[in-house]
């Protein structure tokens with residue numbers, strides 16, 4: 560398993576599903592953004608595959624040069640590797656909500672206890688508590704090498720969810736975590752902080768951005784004209800109808 564280049568400046572370094580980037584079957588996609596002088600990791604998986612994605616990063620760049628790892632939200636498949644990232648010397652960047660949950664490995668707030676009971680995670684899996692080095696919020700711009708990485712608030716899938724916008728090679732790339740997926744789908748779950756009204760506001764706002772490429776936390780990327788698919792989801796929400804759910808078989 561190793562780093563799979565997705566775009567000029569983006570590699571898939573970990574995944575739960577991509578055969579060549581597989582780190583652990585429970586992991587989300589973990590993306591490395593690297594412009595040759597600096598970069599950042601987007602999401603850290605469960606932690607179960609951390610050794611694999613750390614090795615994949617090292618295929619592309621010196622991990623010590625990276626600005627850090629942005630965690631889009633506190634669900635364990637995205638945030639569970641934060642502790643491993645820090646142990647490897649990568650500062651962790653996350654929202655205040657994610658920071659509060661990660662500080663104690665809070666299984667209620669993150670819905671980990673419910674997800675484990677539903678069979679989403681192995682019975683013995685626990686969320687490793689982790690400090691957050693830098694709390695970020697919508698409008699913040701993180702610099703890494705020549706990259707400007709804009710943080711955008713995106714609640715709805717869960718509280719404190721962030722997405723990340725990066726402009727590279729003339730294209731606007733949206734790292735959408737669990738907010739938006741190929742086909743204009745969203746991730747709706749019966750958990751305490753999945754909020755349809757907030758989700759609608761988030762997606763309608765994102766549809767107003769000039770997004771070319773959508774790199775979601777799971778499933779296929781959208782490598783061109785992603786704004787069309789985001790617009791489809793937003794149009795559904797404007798009609799007060801939730802867009803297609805990525806979890807529906």
Ligand SMILES: [Zn+2]
Nearest residue numbers: 632634716737
């Ligand atoms: Zn999630």
